[in-house]
Amino acid sequence: xLTVLHASDLQCGRPFLSYAxxxxxxxxxxxxPDVIVLSGDLTQRAKDSExxxxxxxxxxxxxxxxxxxxxxxxxxxxxxWERLAxxxxxxxxxxxxxxxxxxxxxGGTFVALNSAAPRRxxxxxxxxxxxxxxxxxxxxxxxxSNVRALVVHHHFAPTTDGSGGSPLPGAKAHxxxxxxxxxxxxLSGHVHQTHVTTSRDxxxxxxxxxxxxxxxxxxTSVRGRGVEEGFNSLNLVRVDLGEVEVLPHxxxxxxxxxxxxxxxxxxxxxTGDRSTRTSDVIQ
Numbered sequence: 001x002l003t004v005l006h007a008s009d010l011q012c013g014r015p016f017l018s019y020a021x022x023x024x025x026x027x028x029x030x031x032x033p034d035v036i037v038l039s040g041d042l043t044q045r046a047k048d049s050e051x052x053x054x055x056x057x058x059x060x061x062x063x064x065x066x067x068x069x070x071x072x073x074x075x076x077x078x079x080x081w082e083r084l085a086x087x088x089x090x091x092x093x094x095x096x097x098x099x100x101x102x103x104x105x106x107g108g109t110f111v112a113l114n115s116a117a118p119r120r121x122x123x124x125x126x127x128x129x130x131x132x133x134x135x136x137x138x139x140x141x142x143x144x145s146n147v148r149a150l151v152v153h154h155h156f157a158p159t160t161d162g163s164g165g166s167p168l169p170g171a172k173a174h175x176x177x178x179x180x181x182x183x184x185x186x187l188s189g190h191v192h193q194t195h196v197t198t199s200r201d202x203x204x205x206x207x208x209x210x211x212x213x214x215x216x217x218x219x220t221s222v223r224g225r226g227v228e229e230g231f232n233s234l235n236l237v238r239v240d241l242g243e244v245e246v247l248p249h250x251x252x253x254x255x256x257x258x259x260x261x262x263x264x265x266x267x268x269x270x271t272g273d274r275s276t277r278t279s280d281v282i283q
Contacts, residue, residue: 002107002147004237005033006214008189011073011221012053013044019256020220020232021057027249027258028061031236035105036061039189039216040071040116040153042095045078046087051094057220067103068095069112071153071190072122087118100131102138108239109142111135112151115168125154125168125190132174136181147239148183155188155215157197163226164191164215175199178211184268185212185237185244192218192225194233194248196264209267212244234258244268 005028043050058066075087099114115125139148154168156175194217198210217233218224224231232251244266249258
């Protein structure tokens with residue numbers, strides 16, 4: 001079994017809540033995850049000081065692989081010249097030189113794709129063809145038994161109450177490609193509330209189970225939305241041979257600890273031969 005701690009939308013800066021960060025560190029220590037995923041918006045305004053604060057928080061987490069991807073708040077919004085000329089300068093200087101990345105660990109291959117598009121779609125984001133091809137190549141190179149996970153900041157399915165805004169443009173086509181390349185789950189953020197569904201909600205009709213599309217709320221900021229307005233959340237995800245269990249957690253004000261609110265069991269897709277040619281995915 002592979003255990004993933006999925007947090008998102010830390011928003012280091014003015015909206016950041018230090019007590020929520022303490023609760024995140026505590027749960028990370030208690031849950032003993034195999035990997036930690038931070039699915040974007042580590043900062044509020046992409047300032048160097050905010051990235052340094054995010055880096056300091058990451059250094060307090062357990063010594064397991066940490067998968068990160070930029071969000072739309074991780075590029076400058078009001079510093080227009082910087083957004084157009086060097087939008088990822090602070091991210092690459094402090095967090096990671098890579099914008100699209102692969103993290104390999106025993107039992108898992110995590111591909112993070114940068115959906116922040118500061119010159120084209122500052123809010124809704126974009127994924128390009130070369131990124132889909134990158135994910136396919138990395139999964140092709142992974143051991144067939146590995147869990148294959150994609151980490152993308154922007155969400156692919158609308159939230160139940162519609163408060164999260166429009167999904168990533170081209171979401172259905174991207175999810176269809178993810179299915180073809182044998183992905184086991186997709187981890188996102190952006191909407192500031194927990195939402196768990198599968199690719200069958202986007203692509204109905206197929207007989208096999210869909211890919212779990214797991215969206216995390218805001219883990220350490222005041223900017224919860226919809227049903228999680230005023231709340232902080234994260235997910236524990238456990239991937240076993242035949243199922244994916246999602247344990248949404250909410251920060252309880254009385255204890256300042258993240259506590260599970262549900263156990264969502266989803267079937268894990270069985271894909272047989274998982275080596276798919278890029279030409280089979282990119283149509």
